[in-house]
Amino acid sequence: MILKIKNLGQVKEATLGESNLRVIVGDNGTGKTLLLETEALINNHFKIESSIMAEELYSFVHDDIKMDLNWKKLYDYIRVFRSNRNASIQLKCTFSIDEESFINEKFYELTRKIESYLIEKVNKEVLLAKETPLEIEFVDLPDLIQQETVDMEFQGDGEDCFFYGLIRGSIAGIININEIEKMDSNFANASFLNNDGMKIKYLTIADIKKRFEEEFKVQFLNSLISSYFAEKNILFLPSERNLFMDNAINRTLYENSINRSIEGDKDFKLRYSEHLFNKSYLEFKNVFKRHGEVVNKIISHHPLEPSLRKLFEGRPTFDENGEFSDLIKDNGQKIKRELFSTKQNRLIPYVLIMDPMKRYKEIIIEEPEAHLSLKSIRQFIGFLKELLRKDYNVTLTTHSDVFFTHLNNFILNNSEINVTVYELKNIADQSTLEEKTKGEDGYEIDLFSKELDMLFEDTLDIQKKEN
Template sequence: MRIQNLGPIKDGTVQLNRLTVLTGNNGTGKTLAAYSLFAFRYWLENQFTPNLVTEAQIQQIIAGEPVTNTVDYYLSVLEKQLIDNFNKLNDSESFYQNFFRDDSVYVSGTTKLTINKHDISELILPKEKRLNWFYRWDYNLETDSIEGQSSVNNLIENRIYSTYLDKSDSIFTYYDVEGGKQEQSGVSQAPSMSQATKLVSGNIFNDLFASRKTSFYMPAERIGINVFRNRLNNQIVNDSLQVPVANANQIETTTSANERYPYPIEAYIKYINNSLGRLKEPLDKRVQDEKLKALVDGLVPGEFVYDEVKNEVNYNLPDQTENRTVTFNLLSSSLKSLFGIDIFIRNIGEGNWLFIDEPEMNLHPTRQVMMMDFLYQLAAIGTNVVISTHSDYLVKELMNLMLADKVKENTATSQLVRVYNFEASTITDLGDITDDDVELANFDITTDQINNRYYGLIDQLDKRGSTHES
C-alpha cells in the first residue's frame, strides 16, 4: 500500500509479508500505517462486491448455451476491480473520514491510500488451494416460461447445484444440466436474477482469493477498553458502533452525543463483546504444538473466565489455592494487555490477520522476548501478523529467531518477515535485518548514547578519585 499525506507520513509504501514489523520513534506514523492496512482488510472482508457474471450470461445459461472463461480471465478481472474500487475510496472520502474520524489526520483531497497489482497478487490463493466449480441452474420448463414472465425469481429453479472440477482443469463452465444433481445446502428459495449474478461472482472471488480470512486489531488503548468495557458499552455500543462505509449515502446523518473513536478502536470493542464466549473454548488446535503451548502458558499462566450472569471477566490463578479467582480490575497490567490475544488464540483460523499496536505493552523484557517468540511461531503456522513496536527486545529477538533458522538451514519463516522503519516523514524497508550492514538506528543509536555517557561518567569519577589520592 502506498500512503501519502497521512498525518506525519508524506509518502511511503508498505508491502506486507506474513510477519510485518513497523518500527520508529513516537509520532512517525506507525499506528496510522497499521490503521491504513487494517482499513484495506476491513474493506476487502466486508464491503468489496465483485462483478464477474452478467445477467445476459445467466440468460444464456437458462437457454442452455454454455458460458466458459478461464481462471486467468477471472483473476485479471478481479485484480482490476479490487484495485479500482479500493483506490476510488479516496474520491468519495466518506469511508476514510468515518474510519479515521480525524480531519487533521485524513485530509480531504490530500491524503491518498492506494494499492497496486502486487498487493492483489499476494492475496491470490495458491493453485493447490483453489477450488474450481461448476455452477448450475435448472430452469423448470414445466411450470414457468421465460417469455412474458414478470418475476425473475421464477426464472431459476429453487436450488443451485455444484460439483468440483478436476483440480488440473483451469476452466469454469456455467451451463444447464440434466440429471446427476447434487443439492447445495443452505439455499431455501429461488434467487432473483441479480442475486444469482452476485452469488456466482462472490463464489468465484472466494474460490480464488483469500477473502474470507478475518482481521483482528488490538489497539494501544486495549487496556483501558478491557477495564472499562461495561462503561464503554453503555456509551458507545448503544450507538451501534457505526461502521465505515464506502457510500456517503449509507452513513447515518444523526450525530452521536458520545465521543467516537477511530474505527480500529471500536472494532476491538466489538470483537471483545462478541467473543467473550470463546473463553470457554479450548485453545485452537494450531497452538497445541508443544513449543507454542509453552509460550502461551508463559504469557498467560492462569485462565480468563467470563461470568455471563454478571457480564464480567475474572482470572483464575494457576495455583490451586482456595481463593484463586481475581477480578479483572485487580490484574497486572501485563495480563490486561494480553486479554485480547487469549481470546484470539482460541479460534485463530488459517490465514487470519492479527494487528497489534505495541505488543510489548506493560511486559517485562523477559516476556517481551517471549511475545516475539510467540508471534514468530504464529506466523510460521500461517497467521498473518502486523505489529508496530518501540521495543528493542522484540526486534533484537526477532533477529535472533531469524538467525537461528538460518543456522538450521531452515529459512522458510525468516523469509516471511519484513521490517520497516518510520523516520522523517518516510517509510524505509530495512530488508534482511540479520545482515551485518543493517543498522537499527531507532534503537542502536540510543543504546550507544546511553552506554557512551555511562562509561564517560565512570571515567570522570575514576579521574577524580585519582586526583584526590594524589
C-alpha cells in the first residue's frame, strides 16, 4: 500500500510506502506520530472491512468471475469429514475474470469512496477534530488480475467444523458440517428409500457447488484486495507513553466509557497510538488470565525469547495476571520489577511482541533510543536484526543522531534488507516527508548535519573567546 497524505495536522504532505525496515527521522513536533497513527488506523480499517468491500465488489461483477475447481473432490472430502473430523485436503483452483469486465473501475470507485470515509475517521480518532482539510489517497492502485491459480486448503478442527482458505491470501472461512447436513438430511445415504419405495433426493455435487461457489469467489476478491492493502496485526509502541503500563488499564477502561467520541470528555483523550498500545497490553493480560501456564510455555519457546532475554539482560517472568513481575539473571539472581533499571522499565512493552494470540508482523517503535545508553543502543540494534530475520516488518522513529548513526551502519552492513529512510522536514511550522537516497556512506539527514554544524561553530566561537 502506498499512502499519500496532505494537511494532516502540521504535516503538509507525505507519501508512505512499505518496506521491511522503515526509519522516519524528524524533530520534535514534526508529525511523526500523526503519520504512523493514520497509517495504523487505515490498516485496522481494512483488516475489518476488506471482506465487506469484496462482497460489494462481487455484487457488481459476479457474472464476470469464473471458477475452475474439482467439485467432486470437495464433495468427497465433506463426506469423509463426517467420519474423520481431522481430515484435510488441498485443491487447485483457478479464478478468471472476463477481459471486458468493469471490475477495476468498480474497485477504484469503491476505494475512492473509502478514502472519504477514512478522512472522517482520521479526523475523529487521530486528530480529535470534527473537520480538517485532510486529504488521503491510495497511490498506484493495482489492476485486479485476470487469472490466477491458487491452492485451497481444507482442514478439520477435530469437532464439527472445517476451515478453508486460499493459501495465497491467507483468507480463511469456517464451515460447520451441521449446516451442510441441514441442506439434505440424507446427504450420506444415496440409497435411502421412502415408504413407497421411491428413492429420496440427496445432496449432490451440484448442490455443493451452488452452496460454495459464490463464497469462494468473494474470498478470492478479498485476497486480491488484501494483497494491496496488506492489513496485518500491528503492535504500536509509542514513545514516553508506553512507560506508564500500570496506568493503562484505568485509562483504557475510562476511554471505553466515553467511546472515543467527539462529544465525550474533551479534557481526557487518549492519542490513537496510546489507545492501540493499551488495547494490546490488555489483550495480553487477558490471555494470561485464561491460559497463563500454556502462554508461559509458548513464550519460553518463542523465537524472539533469546534475543529479548539478551536485551533485558535476564529472562522475563510473568505472574498469573500477565504482569511482568521479575527478571531471572543467568546466574539465577531474581530482580523484582520494582528494582528494574530505567532501561529495563523502558523495554517492558517489548514483551508484547511475543503475544501468542496476536502474531504481530508489523512493529512500530517510537524513539527506541530513549533512556538507553550507548551500549544499550548497540544491544537494541542486535535485537532489531533478529526482528527482521524473523520476518517482522519494523518502523522506527527517531531524532537522535547517535542512534541514527548506529542504524546507518546497520543498514550498510545488511544490504539484503529492504529499507526506506524518510526525513520529516519542517519549514514555517509545516512538515514535508522526504524519502532519502542511499549514498556510499548510507543516508545523510539534513537535520543532523545542520545541528552538528551549528554545534561545531558554537564550539569554535567559545574556543576563540578563551584564547
